Amino acid sequence: MTTERYNAREAEPRWQKIWDERGIFRTRNDDPRPKYYVLEMFPYPSGRIHIGHGRNYVMGDVVARFKRMKGFNVLHPMGWDAFGLPAENAAIERKTHPGKWTYENIATMRDQLKLLGLSLDWSREIATCDPEYYGEQQRIFLEFLKGGFVYRRESEVNWDPVDNTVLANEQVIDGRGWRSGALVERRKLAQWFFRITALAQELLDGLDTLDRWPDKVRLMQRNWIGRSEGLHVRFALENAPADLPREIKVYTTRPDTLFGASFLALSPGHPLTETLAAGNPALAAFVEECRRGGTSTAEIETQEKMGFDTGLKVRHPLGGPDLPVYVANFVLMEYGTGAIFGCPAHDQRDFDFASKYGLPITPVVLPPDADPATFSVAGGPYEGDGTLYNSRFLDGLAVPEAKEAVAARLENDVLGNAPVGERAVNFRLRDWGISRQRYWGCPIPIIHCDACGPVPVPEDQLPVRLPDDVTFDQPGNPLDRHPTWKHVDCPQCGAPARRETDTMDTFVDSSWYFARFASEPGTTPLQKAAADKWLPVDQYIGGIEHAILHLLYSRFFIRTLKKLGRVSVEEPFAGLFTQGMIVHETYKDAEGRWLFPEEVERDAEGQPVKVGTGEPVTIGAPEKMSKSKKNVVPPEIVADTYGVDCARWFMLADTPPERDSEWTSAGIEGAWRFVQRIWRLVGDALALAPENVARPADFGSESIALRRAAHKLAAQVEDDVERLRFNVAVARVHSFANVFGDALVAARKGGEVPADLAFALREAAAFLVAVVAPMVPHLAEECWQVLGTAGLAAEARWPAVEPALLAEDTVTLPIQINGKRRGEIVVPKDAAPGEVEKAVLALDVVTQALDGRAPKRIIVVPQRIVNVVA
Ligand code: ANZ
Numbered sequence: 044m045t046t047e048r049y050n051a052r053e054a055e056p057r058w059q060k061i062w063d064e065r066g067i068f069r070t071r072n073d074d075p076r077p078k079y080y081v082l083e084m085f086p087y088p089s090g091r092i093h094i095g096h097g098r099n100y101v102m103g104d105v106v107a108r109f110k111r112m113k114g115f116n117v118l119h120p121m122g123w124d125a126f127g128l129p130a131e132n133a134a135i136e137r138k139t140h141p142g143k144w145t146y147e148n149i150a151t152m153r154d155q156l157k158l159l160g161l162s163l164d165w166s167r168e169i170a171t172c173d174p175e176y177y178g179e180q181q182r183i184f185l186e187f188l189k190g191g192f193v194y195r196r197e198s199e200v201n202w203d204p205v206d207n208t209v210l211a212n213e214q215v216i217d218g219r220g221w222r223s224g225a226l227v228e229r230r231k232l233a234q235w236f237f238r239i240t241a242l243a244q245e246l247l248d249g250l251d252t253l254d255r256w257p258d259k260v261r262l263m264q265r266n267w268i269g270r271s272e273g274l275h276v277r278f279a280l281e282n283a284p285a286d287l288p289r290e291i292k293v294y295t296t297r298p299d300t301l302f303g304a305s306f307l308a309l310s311p312g313h314p315l316t317e318t319l320a321a322g323n324p325a326l327a328a329f330v331e332e333c334r335r336g337g338t339s340t341a342e343i344e345t346q347e348k349m350g351f352d353t354g355l356k357v358r359h360p361l362g363g364p365d366l367p368v369y370v371a372n373f374v375l376m377e378y379g380t381g382a383i384f385g386c387p388a389h390d391q392r393d394f395d396f397a398s399k400y401g402l403p404i405t406p407v408v409l410p411p412d413a414d415p416a417t418f419s420v421a422g423g424p425y426e427g428d429g430t431l432y433n434s435r436f437l438d439g440l441a442v443p444e445a446k447e448a449v450a451a452r453l454e455n456d457v458l459g460n461a462p463v464g465e466r467a468v469n470f471r472l473r474d475w476g477i478s479r480q481r482y483w484g485c486p487i488p489i490i491h492c493d494a495c496g497p498v499p500v501p502e503d504q505l506p507v508r509l510p511d512d513v514t515f516d517q518p519g520n521p522l523d524r525h526p527t528w529k530h531v532d533c534p535q536c537g538a539p540a541r542r543e544t545d546t547m548d549t550f551v552d553s554s555w556y557f558a559r560f561a562s563e564p565g566t567t568p569l570q571k572a573a574a575d576k577w578l579p580v581d582q583y584i585g586g587i588e589h590a591i592l593h594l595l596y597s598r599f600f601i602r603t604l605k606k607l608g609r610v611s612v613e614e615p616f617a618g619l620f621t622q623g624m625i626v627h628e629t630y631k632d633a634e635g636r637w638l639f640p641e642e643v644e645r646d647a648e649g650q651p652v653k654v655g656t657g658e659p660v661t662i663g664a665p666e667k668m669s670k671s672k673k674n675v676v677p678p679e680i681v682a683d684t685y686g687v688d689c690a691r692w693f694m695l696a697d698t699p700p701e702r703d704s705e706w707t708s709a710g711i712e713g714a715w716r717f718v719q720r721i722w723r724l725v726g727d728a729l730a731l732a733p734e735n736v737a738r739p740a741d742f743g744s745e746s747i748a749l750r751r752a753a754h755k756l757a758a759q760v761e762d763d764v765e766r767l768r769f770n771v772a773v774a775r776v777h778s779f780a781n782v783f784g785d786a787l788v789a790a791r792k793g794g795e796v797p798a799d800l801a802f803a804l805r806e807a808a809a810f811l812v813a814v815v816a817p818m819v820p821h822l823a824e825e826c827w828q829v830l831g832t833a834g835l836a837a838e839a840r841w842p843a844v845e846p847a848l849l850a851e852d853t854v855t856l857p858i859q860i861n862g863k864r865r866g867e868i869v870v871p872k873d874a875a876p877g878e879v880e881k882a883v884l885a886l887d888v889v890t891q892a893l894d895g896r897a898p899k900r901i902i903v904v905p906q907r908i909v910n911v912v913a
Pocket residue numbers: 269271294295296297298300310373374375376377378379380381382383384385386388389390469471
């Protein structure tokens with residue numbers, strides 16, 4: 044009794060057009076239903092998307108469609124993180140304009156996303172390179188400045204001495220400029236910073252409120268913020284000339300190891316280093332050498348340890364021997380006090396340093412169970428816990444006790460007129476440098492005047508637009524060499540002045556876009572009422588690669604906007620989900636060149652060969668889909684061959700959503716077969732029960748079994764989708780399909796289909812369609828139509844589950860109305876009489892018999908019978 048095959052290729056565009064024409068995914072802010080905001084991290088318009096990009100959008104779409112069915116006013120928008128370096132690189136390579144390249148990519152990718160059938164409100168689409176968007180960002184920048192959250196200071200950048208240009212970290216490859224190949228240097232430049240460190244403790248504490256974030260991400264943020272408790276210790280300089288300071292202050296988290304100290308080290312950027320270098324050419328040359336190499340932390344941490352002995356000595360604060368003072372390249376100026384004491388026996392960096400420069404290595408912490416007579420750190424430092432030894436008054440104390448003992452002692456010792464030691468809290472988190480010496484970004488709205496200094500661009504002159512007429516034929520920032528753009532008069536004194544030519548880090552663009560989506564199209568960005576209505580985002584979905592910076596910056600932005608009275612919420616994302624990637628095997632031809640999957644086929648022996656030539660092909664292990672390895676599948680091919688519903692189903696099935704999932708032809712074919720199966724099940728049900736039947740009073744055991752399975756399916760899938768366990772939901776649909784299929788076979792064998800079974804079959808079909816509608820929305824519409832249900836599946840409500848059908852232990856109670864048996868009801872065995880009464884009164888047979896009147900009496904005999912006296 045099979046119907047025709049479901050033709051996805053024909054049906055999918057048809058339904059997309061209908062959704063679009065009816066505007067059913069447009070969201071209105073005045074809609075009174077409860078709000079639900081689901082958002083996937085917006086894409087960078089890099090060119091084309093492949094199916095690997097689609098997984099998080101599909102997951103978000105399932106949530107959006109499901110929440111609509113549950114009666115929420117859903118906001119599910121899309122936009123483009125459109126500024127950034129790749130557009131400038133493309134401009135250089137292709138002799139085009141970054142804006143043109145970006146908007147062309149947006150057009151392509153928008154069509155590709157539409158192909159996936161996503162229920163997005165495209166009327167709220169934004170691109171961060173739109174002057175309306177970045178103009179508001181400039182306004183926010185100036186408000187941050189006024190509020191004290193922005194400041195300017197000198198900071199180091201990567202400098203390419205051949206191209207005479209600043210390089211981004213990703214343009215420094217093995218310490219060299221990506222284009223010139225020159226050894227990169229560090230240069231100081233005045234730059235703008237967001238004062239994120241002012242919120243360090245708040246951002247840390249806020250993590251405790253984010254109970255719908257993965258623990259892993261919260262931990263990564265916690266480590267990044269890096270709160271540590273330690274001690275500032277002031278060391279007196281012994282033999283310092285009169286023009287030098289009397290002391291050096293260090294920050295340590297291990298004051299317990301003070302008796303193992305063998306040197307002090309200053310950062311090359313420490314003020315004392317600078318003073319010393321001014322009179323010491325050898326030291327000045329050493330400092331210069333330390334500046335070589337990129338500015339990224341990874342680069343600094345992997346550099347070989349280098350030191351310079353200043354000849355100075357400090358007194359040990361607890362009476363140990365005097366210590367030499369070095370300048371060392373691994374001491375960062377931006378952390379603690381820019382100076383440390385080194386304990387080589389218990390710290391790897393200090394160990395490397397001491398080994399290189401022949402400094403003493405004295406262990407002072409004995410590991411549990413170690414023998415002090417034989418314990419040695421010759422092979423490397425011991426960084427764990429233990430008991431103090433070789434440490435005078437600390438001997439025998441455990442590490443935490445020794446820390447406390449040293450802190451207590453040094454707090455009471457005095458040097459000059461201040462205590463030697465002072466407890467201190469430090470954060471790893473650094474202020475956020477946002478200046479980029481690039482064209483394709485949001486201009487920093489500042490004018491530099493020789494007389495007035497940096498002056499904010501007046502409000503009525505915003506946005507500061509990027510000039511279009513720029514060239515990329517020379518290295519460096521096109522804004523800087525533009526003939527006219529930067530020459531303006533000072534807004535304060537009218538004298539000739541210069542625009543800031545730096546643009547903002549693109550992480551700024553993505554730190555508030557989710558708040559922009561809240562306002563309706565055609566309104567000014569970032570409206571308080573709109574942001575307050577929609578924020579926080581209820582479910583945010585994106586890659587784990589953004590677990591730290593993007594999420595932390597967004598959290599900082601929203602907290603700061605709140606302090607400035609722009610929004611009322613504190614945290615931007617109430618729920619966070621980080622999805623796994625889609626991987627695919629890779630292919631190489633005989634010469635080792637990568638091949639696209641569609642360039643590979645199987646020969647007669649089943650061996651992989653190149654299409655057309657028959658050359659042998661080597662198959663490599665599955666890897667993250669990426670353009671460079673060509674192991675990508677374009678959504679168009681999937682849509683044309685199987686339909687996007689199959690792709691959606693496949694992306695949700697099999698693998699837990701947080702894990703990587705492998706795209707295979709076997710997998711997508713399996714999805715195709717199942718999509719067809721759903722279509723057939725619905726068709727078969729219709730053939731057996733062609734007419735819509737009223738809910739009968741009595742159900743036979745087959746009908747009850749089927750109804751229980753259908754209601755259970757709806758309840759369980761609801762729970763699964765709420766928890767984003769899409770693969771589990773898919774598995775439940777599969778097992779329900781088996782139950783349903785068996786019921787259909789039995790019904791067909793049974794001859795004439797009784798009314799109760801007809802009802803149950805149609806109900807099962809409708810439940811099945813509704814339950815899969817968020818996942819395979821096009822198929823659902825087609826089924827909805829053949830079932831003759833009014834409206835669109837996309838606007839349908841989630842099936843109303845009868846709790847009685849879910850109960851594992853149920854009884855069927857006959858219902859008598861005025862003494863005559865009129866039907867029956869399935870209720871939990873232990874249902875309270877009140878519940879049973881309520882359920883009975885809701886039955887059609889009963890309401891019809893009562894005809895709007897209240898019943899005179901209802902007598903519930905638990906587990907036996909219900910009597911209604913009308
Ligand atoms: C002595 C010591 C002995 C240290 C020992 C560690 C182990 P966290 O926990 O990340 O806060 N340090 C302090 N300032 C530094 C700087 N500007 N650049 C590089 N290193 C710096 O790290 C604190 C520890 O890092 C401090 O404790 C200090 O070394 C070092 F067995 O002091 B310790």
